[in-house]
Amino acid sequence: MLVIARRVGEALYIGPDVMLVIREVQGKQVRIGIEAPPSVAVARAELLPPERSASVGEAAASGGGDGDAD
Numbered sequence: 001m002l003v004i005a006r007r008v009g010e011a012l013y014i015g016p017d018v019m020l021v022i023r024e025v026q027g028k029q030v031r032i033g034i035e036a037p038p039s040v041a042v043a044r045a046e047l048l049p050p051e052r053s054a055s056v057g058e059a060a061a062s063g064g065g066d067g068d069a070d
Helices: 050-062
Strands: 011-014 018-026 029-035
Antiparallel strands (some): 011 018
16 A cells, blocks of 8 residues: 655646545545546445455555555
């Protein structure tokens, strides 16, 4: 898992066409803006079917990606 520190107004890209922008931080809550093309599905993990959210949690716990997060 890649962990990045960002301030309000700062952004990061996931691939060439998905941008996350930190909009607001209040206490322990962070508001994130997501710009993505309509072909990219965006959903909160708690709304996914149980089998899908379990696999997302396992990927996060095991390090997830392909190891290129340097």
